[in-house]
Amino acid sequence: MPEIRYNIVTREWVIIATERAKRPEQFAQPSRAGAKLPSYVPTCPFCPGNEAQTPPEIDRLAADGGWRVRVVPNKFAALDRDAELVRHTQGMKRVISGAGLHEVIIETPSHDAHLALLPQRYFDLVVQAYHRRYESITSDPRIAHATLFRNHGERAGTSLEHPHSQIIGTPIIPPQVRERMETALNFYDREGQCLFCALLADELQDGARVVASNPHFVAFLPFAALNPFHLWIFPAQHRANFGDSTEEELAALSQILRLVLRKLCFGLSNPDYNLTLRTPPREASGSRYHHWYISVIPRVTRIAGFELGSGMFINTALPEESAAFLRKAPSEPAEAPQGETHERLIQAQKS
Amino acid sequence: MPEIRYNIVTREWVIIATERAKRPEQFAQPSRAGAKLPSYVPTCPFCPGNEAQTPPEIDRLAADGGWRVRVVPNKFAALDRDAELVRHTQGMKRVISGAGLHEVIIETPSHDAHLALLPQRYFDLVVQAYHRRYESITSDPRIAHATLFRNHGERAGTSLEHPHSQIIGTPIIPPQVRERMETALNFYDREGQCLFCALLADELQDGARVVASNPHFVAFLPFAALNPFHLWIFPAQHRANFGDSTEEELAALSQILRLVLRKLCFGLSNPDYNLTLRTPPREASGSRYHHWYISVIPRVTRIAGFELGSGMFINTALPEESAAFLRKAPSEPAEAPQGETHERLIQAQKS
Numbered sequence: 001m002p003e004i005r006y007n008i009v010t011r012e013w014v015i016i017a018t019e020r021a022k023r024p025e026q027f028a029q030p031s032r033a034g035a036k037l038p039s040y041v042p043t044c045p046f047c048p049g050n051e052a053q054t055p056p057e058i059d060r061l062a063a064d065g066g067w068r069v070r071v072v073p074n075k076f077a078a079l080d081r082d083a084e085l086v087r088h089t090q091g092m093k094r095v096i097s098g099a100g101l102h103e104v105i106i107e108t109p110s111h112d113a114h115l116a117l118l119p120q121r122y123f124d125l126v127v128q129a130y131h132r133r134y135e136s137i138t139s140d141p142r143i144a145h146a147t148l149f150r151n152h153g154e155r156a157g158t159s160l161e162h163p164h165s166q167i168i169g170t171p172i173i174p175p176q177v178r179e180r181m182e183t184a185l186n187f188y189d190r191e192g193q194c195l196f197c198a199l200l201a202d203e204l205q206d207g208a209r210v211v212a213s214n215p216h217f218v219a220f221l222p223f224a225a226l227n228p229f230h231l232w233i234f235p236a237q238h239r240a241n242f243g244d245s246t247e248e249e250l251a252a253l254s255q256i257l258r259l260v261l262r263k264l265c266f267g268l269s270n271p272d273y274n275l276t277l278r279t280p281p282r283e284a285s286g287s288r289y290h291h292w293y294i295s296v297i298p299r300v301t302r303i304a305g306f307e308l309g310s311g312m313f314i315n316t317a318l319p320e321e322s323a324a325f326l327r328k329a330p331s332e333p334a335e336a337p338q339g340e341t342h343e344r345l346i347q348a349q350k351s
Numbered sequence: 352m353p354e355i356r357y358n359i360v361t362r363e364w365v366i367i368a369t370e371r372a373k374r375p376e377q378f379a380q381p382s383r384a385g386a387k388l389p390s391y392v393p394t395c396p397f398c399p400g401n402e403a404q405t406p407p408e409i410d411r412l413a414a415d416g417g418w419r420v421r422v423v424p425n426k427f428a429a430l431d432r433d434a435e436l437v438r439h440t441q442g443m444k445r446v447i448s449g450a451g452l453h454e455v456i457i458e459t460p461s462h463d464a465h466l467a468l469l470p471q472r473y474f475d476l477v478v479q480a481y482h483r484r485y486e487s488i489t490s491d492p493r494i495a496h497a498t499l500f501r502n503h504g505e506r507a508g509t510s511l512e513h514p515h516s517q518i519i520g521t522p523i524i525p526p527q528v529r530e531r532m533e534t535a536l537n538f539y540d541r542e543g544q545c546l547f548c549a550l551l552a553d554e555l556q557d558g559a560r561v562v563a564s565n566p567h568f569v570a571f572l573p574f575a576a577l578n579p580f581h582l583w584i585f586p587a588q589h590r591a592n593f594g595d596s597t598e599e600e601l602a603a604l605s606q607i608l609r610l611v612l613r614k615l616c617f618g619l620s621n622p623d624y625n626l627t628l629r630t631p632p633r634e635a636s637g638s639r640y641h642h643w644y645i646s647v648i649p650r651v652t653r654i655a656g657f658e659l660g661s662g663m664f665i666n667t668a669l670p671e672e673s674a675a676f677l678r679k680a681p682s683e684p685a686e687a688p689q690g691e692t693h694e695r696l697i698q699a700q701k702s
Contacts, residue, residue, distance in 0.1 A: 001431050001434050001448060001449050002429060002430055002431055002449025003446050003447070003448060003449050004430075004446065004447040004448070004449055004521070004522070004523065005444070005445070005446055006444075006445035006446070006447075008443055008445065011526040012526070013447075013521075013523055013525060013526070015429045015430060015449060015521075016449070017427075017428075017429045017430075017449070019427070019428075076368075076370070077368075077370075078353060078366045078368045078657075078665045079353055079355075079366060079368075080352050080353060083352050091553055092359055092549065092550050092553045092574070093356070093357075093553075093574050094356070094357040094359065095354050095355065095356055095357070096354070096355040096357075096364075097352060097354060097355070098352050098353025098354050098355055098366060098367070098368070145661075147657055147660045147661040147663070148660075149655070149656025149657050149659075149660045150656055151655045151656045155653075156653075156655060156656070157653030157654065157655025157656070158655070166656070166657070168657060168661075170355070170364075170366075170661075170663065171355070172355065172364055174364060174661045174662045174663045175362040175363070175364070175662065176661060176662025176663075177661065177662070179530070198443065199443050202442050202443045202444075223443070223444050274655060274656040274659050274660070275656065276656050276659055276660025276661075277660070278660060295659075295660070297659060302506075302507075302508030303508065303654055304500070304502045304507060304508025304509070304625060305500025305501055305502045305507070305508070305517070305625040305626065305627050306429075306498055306500050306517070306519060306627075308500075308625050308627055308646075308648060309498045309499075309500045309625070309627025309628070309629060309646070310496075310498040310519075310521075310525045310527065310528065310627075311525045311526065311527025311528070312498075312521065312525045312527075314429045
């Protein structure tokens with residue numbers, strides 16, 4: 001019989017419809033062998049040598065004689081960097097001027113690289129860039145909240161092949177974020193502890209949904225996972241705001257995030273996914289009741305009318321089985337590593 | 352400059368990024384001329400003659416000598432019709448047994464029919480079936496709420512070609528529905544009137560986002576439309592619960608819904624879309640502060656990391672321009688009508 005599980009953090013109810021369940025490997029994406037990309041594309045604004053095709057650079061992380069990560073304003077920004085913040089309400093209509101920051105984090109010079117397959121030392125730079133941009137954007141007085149995200153593959157909504165993440169600083173705190181803060185505050189009022197810390201302790205004791213861990217982070221499937229491979233990565237200790245992460249914590253985050261993305265890649269044939277950083281706003285930086293985390297949603301199923309119309313979800317896989325599958329999934333490719341391309345490009349860029 | 356608009360009903364903020372805007376016709380779906388379907392498929396459980404391939408029939412609407420609309424339990428139901436309702440909480444985990452009703456409304460005997468292209472008299476039967484099933488499902492004491500939806504096309508998550516809608520009766524009221532009721536109640540407390548009635552009066556006075564209307568319904572784009580062609584259909588008078596609709600109102604709903612779907616079909620080359628019926632639960636049937644409505648979300652853009660991670664949306668089209676486009680969009684095909692297929696099948700079914 002199906003069961004309906006409640007996500008105590010997001011307040012989402014998820015129907016776990018086991019009768020419709022596929023085995024975990026059946027969610028693997030069809031092979032994309034035909035879609036081999038070149039390592040350099042002359043018209044790609046994110047490829048090295050084409051830096052003039054982007055708006056002026058904001059930040060870069062260099063290593064081995066060239067840039068490894070580059071940050072530029074989004075050329076088709078959803079918000080205007082230079083706009084003044086103006087609010088107005090007219091009858092039923094409330095509007096804020098579109099002031100905000102929308103940046104692209106170019107994760108590698110190689111057009112055909114795959115984030116999960118980057119060597120650890122380069123992956124570290126991506127995570128460092130996430131942190132630097134979060135800190136920089138949220139220090140703008142017009143910005144109330146920043147959303148960092150990564151769209152991997154067409155089903156996840158990406159429009160450019162070259163690996164990149166994005167961060168959007170908005171002048172408002174989205175109501176969804178506020179509602180979750182309220183949920184966490186209510187729990188704190190009732191139970192006297194952080195909802196996220198309590199949930200994590202429960203998950204670690206149970207163990208059935210844990211995929212990986214290190215001293216600073218735990219990756220697990222939520223009890224009411226929205227879909228077959230919905231993953232959360234929580235700081236193991238209480239950390240309210242992503243911006244407060246130490247260097248050591250960022251290195252540990254880089255390690256576990258890379259590991260999880262590799263397991264998805266090798267276990268499910270490189271599925272499309274969305275990654276989002278969920279952090280309370282910087283104003284809640286010292287909060288005792290809230291906790292930041294990362295959410296990864298592989299797009300192995302569709303968001304359709306039922307989900308849009310109710311805010312409920314149907315998950316056709318048991319989260320405990322998906323977790324067991326991912327625990328066993330390889331984190332190394334079966335055949336020759338992809339690093340070659342990367343090394344080749346590094347050489348090309350040096351010369 | 353972009354602007355950020357607030358949806359007073361859903362509490363969603365939408366970035367209207369006009370600098371990235373396409374012209375409305377650029378959202379048209381690429382032609383699917385190659386995908387001509389047969390009018391009958393021997394293996395399709397929804398085609399006439401194959402009735403034994405579905406679970407036992409629940410309801411039917413007949414005309415012209417055969418069934419026109421047929422209702423059956425979903426063979427791969429997300430919830431169990433016969434289960435007992437049991438709730439339990441263990442530590443952080445809250446679970447309800449998966450008791451509920453999941454039905455399929457087969458909208459036409461013709462495999463290759465298109466809902467929007469059905470003659471009005473057959474479209475009326477579909478809307479009548481919506482109402483009958485809503486009433487029937489919500490009279491089950493285990494059911495707290497019913498979500499009626501339609502997934503049109505692959506991007507909208509449909510898995511079966513034969514035109515159909517679905518309705519799922521759940522033992523819980525989704526928190527999203529409750530939150531919207533709270534928003535409406537707060538407005539009523541402050542303003543002394545129904546939020547939806549006030550919003551509709553404002554929209555009618557403004558007129559810029561109205562697409563169509565009749566004495567009982569108004570179709571318009573929300574001021575903060577989630578995406579380029581997000582449409583709402585509101586009852587013109589205060590109506591709390593869909594179940595309370597009269598026959599006359601259902602006929603008027605059928606007329607405006609068919610008109611709107613035809614405008615989408617001919618104006619945007621048959622885009623994929625999700626349709627959902629948003630009604631407060633039956634327990635709020637006499638409510639003075641809430642109002643049911645229909646939401647149509649053409650899937651002309653993707654839900655990606657930013658939307659998933661913040662609950663905010665980016666809309667690249669100005670709702671006022673989209674509404675003007677749809678007001679002018681034809682509701683009749685440019686060439687020969689499709690009705691032939693339908694008539695042919697009716698003959699086939701009779702003989």
